[in-house]
Amino acid sequence: GQPAATQAPATSAPANEPFVFGMLYVGPYNDNGWSQAQYEGGLYVEKQLGAKMLYLDKVNPADRPGTTPDQLAEELVAKGAKLIIFSSDDMKDGANAFAKAHPDINVIMTSGDQVWADGKNYTATPNMTNIMGRMEYGKMIAGCASALSSKTGQIGYLGPLINDETRRLAASAYLGAKYCWEKAGKNAADLKFKVDWVGFWFHIPGTTTDPVQISDNFYTTGYDVVISGIDNPVNLGEAQKQTAEGTPSFGLAYDYVAACEAAPDVCLGTPYFNWGPEYTKAIASAQDGSWKSQFIWLGPDWSNINNLDTSLVGFENGPALSADAATAVKSFIAELAGGLNLWTGPLNLQDGSAYLKDGEVATDQQVWYLPQLLEGMEGLSASK
Amino acid sequence: MTQETLLIGLAGVLASAAPIVFAVLGETISERAGVINLSMNGTILLSAMGGFAVAYNTNSLWLGFLAGALIGALVALIVAFASVTLQQSQVAVGFVLALTCRDLSYFLGNPYMGLTGPRLTATPIPFLSDLPIVGVLFFRQDAITYLSFISIALVWLWIYRTRPGLVLQGMGEKPAAVYIRGGNVNALRYVYTIVGGALIGLAGPAFSLAIRAGWMGTISGLDGVGWIALAITIFGGWNPARAAFGAYLFAFLQWLGLVLQSTFTEIPSQVLQVAPFPLMILTLLFVNIGNTEWVERMLALLPEPTRKFFAKLLRAMRASPPAALGAPFERD
């Protein structure tokens, strides 16, 4: 089934009228998380290129029953969009179908690996580009910040559902935490790092575990820091509640630079995506015809990871991060910038099997397709 | 897990059940009066959203809860009007409202998504909160949870220990008989449906202002709670105490699912989450199977003593709903 090839010409629009691009967000554009970061990215592009953004949020079968991402993308094209950003891994199939059906329209598939020549799912798609940030670094920093702030040495990780991406991010957080914990001269054995999974990106009563309950359970059982791996940081609210009720607790948000504002007083920081710059480059190339399909998986701009004009991944310190912790985090970032790679052996998988032997550095594939959690982490590695 | 953490966990269960407790109590009252309010799922979402919005704008928790109750009462009023006055199918009207109110809450709630508003925190009760065990379990909760405890007691007393409560019991059984005893059946049905609705409406803010603070539209994780509460009401067999127990059992299972997640890796995480529904169905099966034709046929085939035994057993399990549930009352 080949959806309609729209008549919209690929050639860039006359200078006088703005270039129109469309974005699809998986969640609410104001979810204080992943989708909002995407939305901000879009605004950035508008500002930089004087382009015009059309968007549709809540692009998921629960919110838009009976629709498919490619169908919705076509709605945006019908409204004049000449480039579409599918901004979530969950739109993968829709993106593929759309790219195939509309060779004349360029597609940015965020967090996908379809056009990664060395990836497992490679299919040459000239009008598609994958963009993803190496959030592993962000998560390492988050882990570090947690380890430095935890009194009990118990760190909880609020995981959405179990897959390659969520596993490698949780693992990164663990590596960061472990590194800074030991660096602070504490005993590795005293560090507990536990992942509890919701089973979905959000709570479905009667079907998934409740992220609120997960956070509460962490905080009430001695975990005084919880790192959010889901799109809206419910853990912050719970940390706030716990603190108000006398158990000092902290949390880290995710995805969106300003996410801490939901609960500043307990927020240690936010590892975030800053999509603006990369989207700007890609869209500019589409405009001037220099577009080519590429797989972009970038780390932070180490000169200043919080430079919103250059860095795809960053870490925003939260108000709750103590001064000394802040300095320690700063030096950790410096080390990372200096080439420190925590994805270096010896590392075992959760079941004890060898993952990286001593000194071995993980390849991109090994990281991207991490098969299990790492040894030393509690929690499920694969969903039953 | 230490006793300490276990207690805290269980206390958390009591708290997280509070909204459902309100919902099942409300539904129980309403059904006792002969009106089944199927709109619960929508009502809870709408009152959660409305309650949050009001609390956010007025920065007053109590106005938030009040708003929730009012919304619940309003929806119930529609149910009552349609079923009591216009004598339309309660199920139909309730079901439509369940869907409509849900979508309405998403539509109107859009501007409030992701905002941080006021939130209820625990208020330990002096002295009592220091008691061993019970102190942790019952007396370090927030106001709304205390209210949920009180409501259970009040509703139970009302139904089983007061004059109006006796009338309420009668109304579910034979409205005409209540009428000739001087009771104004339809007026009373309005009252109880609306009061029940208000209780159901409290469930919303109990989520959005306490347990699952804030409003996040679809991802608030509230869609479905109402249906669960309905299931629990049935499980409770129209007895407020049993219904409340059902609510706590449900919350307990959820919590169990979480704490067992990493221990019993063999059980799919969904199993314990969805358990309440098979449980409800089994309960209904047990209390109803005695009335079915084929069981009677089987019984007849049994020899005297065994037959006696099983007949007794079945009769003991039997718990039939209010006879007049869902039936409009007409004098002529």
Added chain:
Amino acid sequence: MQIELKRIHKHFGKVHANKDINLLIPSGAIQGILGENGAGKSTLMKILSGFIQADSGSEIILDGKRITIDSPADAIRFGIGMLHQDPLDFPPMRLVDNFLLGLPGGLLLNHKKAMQDFAALAREFGFALDPESYVDTLTVGERQQLEIMRLLFLGARVLILDEPTTGISAAQKEKLFATLKKLSAQSITVIFVSHKLEDVENLCGRAAVLRGGELVGELQAPYETLKFVELMFGKVVTLGEKQSLAQEALTLSLNNVALEDARIKIKHVNLDVRAGEVIGLAGMEGSGQDLFMRACAGLARTVGGRIQFKGQNLTGKSYHTFKRHGVNFLPAARLEEALVPGLNLMEHFILAEHPSGIFIDQPAGEKLAAERIQSFNIRGGPLSNIESLSGGNQQRAELALLQTPLDLILLEHPTRGLDIESVIYIWGKLKERCQQGASIIFISSDLDEILQYSDRILVFFAGQVSNPIEASQTSVEQLGQLIGGKGWADA
């Protein structure tokens, strides 16, 4: 308390149930209200007790004061209490709760006091009722006693009883009458509704007769029965000649059949029913006759013994099997159990025919309906919905549904709520079936009907079953005794 009814009118849609009724009932009197079915008795009483409201212009005057009664609550306030035709109480609740429900008082229930009051009243009237037991374990008579106690405790000065003698034992009837006489002595006004002449004759000092919604006459004791009958029916009616159509062939034979349900146990029933024979089942409601009849239809399971039908053993088979062998059962509750509200006459007849094939044959259906309506002279057309028919016509429709050929007809109260003409007509139709060799077993609470139409009679009392009694060799008195549980030794 003296009651005066002036220009009472009541319409139910097209039905004019009460037409300009004027009646004066002196204080302390026992006033009889007589009339054929549908005459408007219940309607009038429901108006007086506030259950329904009369059309505007109607007046009710109590001890000279004009009052308006808009609800039972009002009626209770004026001291008017009514015992409804079908008992309005709460079967799954305890007696004491039934007693308490609706009594004025404080917010909290006081069971202790309620028990005392209950006991006191019960003693006063010599009712043996256990306040802790549940209503659904009571007989109709006992439920009436409970209601009467409640009404009196509420302070009723006017007591209305709508057909209280249907379905209670002779003994209970005597007790009831005694009670009522005692009350009237206490200058409580009693209004007694019935269409049983002898009841009124035995009890009431005065009687008013309704017909077609109008008050057609008032009489004082002593009465002359013929006058009554003439007033009630507008003419003198006489029951047809009693004739037996019993033949030799056996249709149904039960040996040592044992039955039981939640309340009743029946042991060792033996009965042979011959073709064309009519068996009447007498007994106060809930004595086991209904269970027995349903067992004969395969609707209740036997727990022992054999049921033979025309030589075949149908023990433990379902009603549908019985039906295939030529057994039909007509329940008393027409609209609840026998007919399908929302479907029209034609659709009923089609369903009863069990047509094979897939698509409905409309013309055939209409033809069928037309001839059935004609031969059972039902007032209604093929397309008129069943619930819009009058009670008697619904009953006729039910009979028209009987399949042919047929060997056994089981009837619950075949003529309850019907006037004497309908009764005669329907029995005429049934006897035709007997001529064609069908046997009939029927339940009735009307002993005259049982004596008139049965060849043999089974009397039920608390699960005991008498041996078959030749109708020709017994009398209302003897049956009454047996129903009341007396004289079983020789039965």
Added chain:
Amino acid sequence: MLKARLKNLAFQLAALILAFGAVSIILISAGASPWEAYKNMFLGSFGSVRKFAEVLVAFVPLLLVTAGLLVTFSAGLWNIGVEGQVVMGAIVTTWVYRLFLESGWNPALIIVLAILGGMVGGAIWAALTGLLKTFGGVNEIFGGLGMNFVATAWTIYLIFGPWKRPGVASMSGTEPFPDEFSLPLLANLRLSPWALALGLIAIVIIYFLLQGTYFGLRLKAVGKNFRAAYLLGIPTWRYSLYSFLICGALAGAAGAVQVAAVYHRLLPSISSGYGYLGLMVAMLINYQAIWAVPVALLFAALNIGSIQLPIVMKLDSSLSGVLQGALVLFVLLMEGARQKLIKRAS
């Protein structure tokens, strides 16, 4: 007679006006222009061939579900479990696909098998509720609700457990099937004429089944008076089960179409809520098969058209749900008012 019909019409018109009135008020209170909203919804569903095709894509499963529900409703059953039956249909369809994907059989054959499988799956799921009802005395509303949740939980379990795609288990569901396993679609559109035909045939068959056959008549009798129907010699419990099976099969077909023609895989909320929406349609048409097609089409159009609201007016699409609900609600209320008036009059 005619006058009565006119009165009817007046009441239904009033309901329509009230519904749109109420929704307009809601829109205004949200600071939006009702006219704009309705216009965008209309254009969004009928504005172009492609858009109308999308409407039909949503129309097909909705119609199938509605057709099924007409049967259970005439048997006097409130089959709220239909939602789960759609899901079950989708699950089994996917399962059959997974069984035969590598079999190398003719795709056409596999598609047919998969859809039949879906129908069987839905029927079985419905039968469970039916058995609970007829042999367990469990009210079908509560039984059905329970089964719905179990079905949902099951999909989630399968998608994130046994059937998860290599590596990335996600909301996007299981690995999509190759194109040749899709029900053939119209060129350049997402619409499958086969699915459309299936839906239309289903409703026509159901119409005649309920109107013209002895089966339908018996079903009605069972629905209106279970007890009497039994005494009239109808094997009531069997007829209840039949109605559940038929409805389940059609709901299953809807689920199968979702998999075989729309999503080509299993995903969370695969039912797209068509089960519940179908109940609304059935209520709105007052259980009359004759109106199923136009009303189902209207509801599908509202679903699709409402996508314009967020794009053009920054409004939430859930407005369509509000409008659908308001329509049904006011029609119910107006019907009640009408009956009350008639009673008064007589």
